[in-house]
Amino acid sequence: MTTATKPRQPLLQTALPGPKTQAIMERDAQHLSTSYMRPYPFVPDHGEGVWLTDVDGNTMLDFFAGIAVSTTGHAHPHVVKAVQEQVTRFSHVCLTDYPQEITTSLAERLVAHIEKPGEKWRVFLGNSGAEAVEAAVKLARNHTGRTHIISTLGSFHGRTYGAITLTGSKTKYKRGFGPLLPGVSHVPYPNPFRPPLGATAETCGQAVLDHIELLFSTVIPADEVAAIIIEPMQGEGGYIVPPADFLPGLRALCDRHGIMLIFDEVQAGMGRTGRMFSFQQFEGYGNVQPDIVTLAKGIASGLPISAMLAKESVMTWPVGSHGSTFGGNPVAAAAAHATLDLLEGVVKHEGCGESLMDNAREVGAYILAELRKMQAEFPFLGDVRGEGLFIGLEFVKPDGSPDGALRDRASMAMFEKGLLNLDCGEAVIRISPPLILTRGDAETGLAIMRETLAAL
Ligand SMILES: Cc1ncc(COP(=O)(O)O)c(C=O)c1O
Incomplete structure (x- = not known):
């Protein structure tokens, strides 16, 4: 891989969108679901590392990784080889019925990253984040014999019925789709930049905990709560x-009330923050070991597989009670093994230090520091936050309120300069590149960002 170490610039050969892109977008608009969003006119043709080239030959720097999915970048040779080898052996023999070495060893590798001494964990494999979330909620209810689930405002857990019920980010996911899952409540998320419940950045965590206890003594009997699900x-x-x-x-x-603690690591997990799971960033502050964890997105560099990890003492659902035809697909499992090889440093990626987790930490810290310098310069950058290569940039109006319109302009201007990025929240640009991003490529992306911000 020479491209990962050689700083490159985006190459724009046509005005965006180019003619071929435009033609495909027109056909796409005729035939695909009306629910798809299409915020940027980009139709990929092929990728290499952190670079994606569209059907018109325009090469863009990828700062969003297909929403935190392409952990090892595009077409990583180690992942390609693993997929090719598996697909020539067999592509499917339903895991619900037949064990397969490739998924047995994948489960062994995943639990090794979470098991504490004296603990044993088990793994259910699915196809998507939503499916892992559904499995987590079903297991929590089945195990506790309780029904209620508590989730958070601002959260996203997927688009199946249970998952949209838990989701607390936007009403568009729910409007017109009800009735949803009964027995779900939402509490504020402790956002230090916009502290809820009249708290401060320092006290908002405790304020949310007090709020949950208040609900337990007024409207939700704690002994009817099966689980609290939260993105760490x-x-x-x-x-x-x-x-x-x-x-x-x-x-x-959760311990006081016998409630299962579910960490949804679908977006922040799999090495993105510099630790395998994002909750592990908080291990220095006390016990944060969950009962159940959901994983998807970055687990297999773009092949569809998800995992629901649970303590053995919790995974008590009976034989035959849950499964999936495609879940734990062996080709996707091969890609997950290859991804783990690079994340753990079993296989090295040139220019990325000992492991991709180390690289995420180092390059992420560099990007954060550079963005904080820009924050000091541009008053509309209200907050720069994150861990590793999980970074958010919040745009604010002079009164400090979120400036979604400015964020949209910035995001589109960065795209037009060849930087693939994506919004989130009310006024945030998320930076979630492949974890193979080198410092040189980070510099290229930061230069585009600075140029864009200066021109706003
Ligand atoms: C935290 C979290 N959980 C669950 C999901 C749902 O994953 P999927 O789209 O693979 O169903 C997402 C997707 O963005 C997510 O960010």
Whole structure:
């Protein structure tokens, strides 16, 4: 891989969108679901590392990785080889019925990243994040014999019925789709930049915990609550990192009431923050070990596979009670193994240090520091936050309120300069590039960002 170490610039050969892109977008608009959004006129043709080339030959720098999915970049040779080898052996023999070495060893590798001494974990494999979330909620209800689930405002958990019920980010996901799952409540997420419940950045974690206890003594009997599901770092809601004391406090609250703690690591997990799971960033502040974890997105560099990890003491649902035809597909599992090889550093990626997790930490810290310098220069950058390559940039009006319109202009201007990016929250640009991003490529992306911000 020479491209990953050689700083490159986007190459724009046509005005965007080019003619071939335009033609495909017109056909797409005729035949595909009316629910698809199409915020940027880009039709990929092929990719290499952190670079994606469209059907008109325009090469863009990828700062969003297909929403935090393409962990190892595009067409990583190690992943391609693993997929090719598996597909020539077999592509499907239903995991619900037949064990397969490739998924057995994948489960062994995943639990090794979470098991504490004296603990044993098990794995259910699915196809998507929503499916992992559905599995987590079904397991929590089945295990506890309780029904109620608590989720957070601003959260995103997927688009199936259970998952949209849990989702708390936008009403468009729910409007016209009801009735949804009964027995679900939402509580505020402790966002230090916009603290809820009249709290401050420092006290908002405790304020949310107090709010949950208040609900338990007034409207939701705690002994009817099966689970609290939360993103340890909130993705779709705005790339938000909660205060350090919050997750240990939530763990203690769940323990007091016999409630399962589910961490949805679908977006922030799989090495993106510099640790395998984002909750592990808080281990220095107390016990944050969850009961159930959901994984998807970055797990297999773009092949569809998801995982629901649960403590063995919790995974008590009976034989035959849950499964999936495609879940744990062996080709996707091969891609997951190859992705883990690079994340763990079993296989090295040139120019990315000992492992992709190390690289995410180092390059992420560099990007954060550079963006904080820009924040000092541009007053409309209200907040720069994140961990590793999970970074949010919040745009504000002079009165401090979110400036979604300015964010949209910035995002489109960056795209037009060859930087693929994506919005989230009310006024945030998320930076979630492949974890193979080198410092040189980060510099290229930051230069585009600075140029854009200066021109706003
Ligand atoms: C935290 C989180 N959970 C669940 C999901 C749903 O994943 P999927 O779209 O693969 O169903 C997402 C997707 O963005 C997510 O960010």
